[in-house]
Amino acid sequence: xxxxxxxxxxQAFELGFTYTRSTGPVVGRFLTELRDRKVVGNKASDxxxxxxxxxxxxxxxxxxxxxxxxxxxxxVKTWSWIAEPQSKHLxxxxxxxxxxxxxxxxxxxxxxxxxxSIDKMKTGMKVKVRWAETTRGHVTDINCFEPA
Amino acid sequence: MSxxxxxxxxxxxxxxxxxxxxxxxxxxxxxxxLRNGKLVGQECPxxxxxxxxxxxxxxxxxxxxxxxxxLTNKATVQSFTIVYIPIPNNPIxxxxxxxxxxxxxxxxxxxxxxxxxxxxxxxxxxxVEAIWKxxxxxxxxxxxxxxxxxxxxxxxxxxxxxxxxxx
Ligand SMILES: [Zn+2]
Numbered sequence: 001x002x003x004x005x006x007x008x009x010x011q012a013f014e015l016g017f018t019y020t021r022s023t024g025p026v027v028g029r030f031l032t033e034l035r036d037r038k039v040v041g042n043k044a045s046d047x048x049x050x051x052x053x054x055x056x057x058x059x060x061x062x063x064x065x066x067x068x069x070x071x072x073x074x075x076v077k078t079w080s081w082i083a084e085p086q087s088k089h090l091x092x093x094x095x096x097x098x099x100x101x102x103x104x105x106x107x108x109x110x111x112x113x114x115x116x117s118i119d120k121m122k123t124g125m126k127v128k129v130r131w132a133e134t135t136r137g138h139v140t141d142i143n144c145f146e147p148a
Numbered sequence: 149m150s151x152x153x154x155x156x157x158x159x160x161x162x163x164x165x166x167x168x169x170x171x172x173x174x175x176x177x178x179x180x181x182l183r184n185g186k187l188v189g190q191e192c193p194x195x196x197x198x199x200x201x202x203x204x205x206x207x208x209x210x211x212x213x214x215x216x217x218x219l220t221n222k223a224t225v226q227s228f229t230i231v232y233i234p235i236p237n238n239p240i241x242x243x244x245x246x247x248x249x250x251x252x253x254x255x256x257x258x259x260x261x262x263x264x265x266x267x268x269x270x271x272x273x274x275x276v277e278a279i280w281k282x283x284x285x286x287x288x289x290x291x292x293x294x295x296x297x298x299x300x301x302x303x304x305x306x307x308x309x310x311x312x313x314x315x
Contacts, residue, residue, distance in 0.1 A: 008171060008172060008173060008176045009170075009171040009175070009176045009179055009180075009288055010168055010170040010171060012166070012167075012169075013166070013167055014164055014165065014167075015165040015167075016162065016163070016164045017162065017163045017164075018160075018236065019160075019161045019163060020159065020160050021158065021159045021161045022158050022159075023156060023157055023158060023159050028156045028157050029155070031156040031159065032153070032155050032156045036153075137159075138160075
């Protein structure tokens, strides 16, 4: 071995798993409705409305079959500011990951809030859905939430 | 929900892990020699096991494998499988044979392709030789060897594959 090659080799590497997940009737219904720019959840035996919908009732373990449409407005329950988005983040300007409870739902869902700056973020603030230009039946049909 | 519209049944959920791979000292020495068209194993000073690809230390004795041993292009099929299922983006079309090969003088097998033979004729103990790519295509990779093809030599008895001569 020549001494010029004694330096340890290294190189960039990417391991990719190109999964397609099957969605089943509940998540599939949620995504199908998103494609039509509607947000649906479902109602468990105790009346709790889950968004995104749950496949099974947490109390009875029965299937949950009653779907309900909820509003595209909601309230920020908690949030975390991403000051320097990485290349894989869906928003390239500073944004918040937030738990947003949609009006008509009893549990918050995780999504992004584009408020422009951290000063505009507040727990309890009202937000509304910003839809993607083209919807395709994916959670990213909701581009993000914005202050309402 | 309008019934005439198609229900969503699947969701793309790709996962990509992007990282920097560092080979470490022993593998770097091995890959550097591959770049020069040579298969080089590393020998344990205590038990004389020759590792290829080398790991930098002997798994049995726990001592560094500092001595390098250049191997020939000849090897023996230790085990093999015929692959029928295509792997996305893999240019090799099934069915093809992938084998654990024991290079002559080595005591550790490595995976490579077997070609230039009917898949049905591949067997444990079969003697094969490395077919290298053109020199200008060599990089720091086992893919410098295109595949292994049968040698016109008698099979090696199964219990001699990868055994130390005097063990
Ligand atoms: Zn040893």
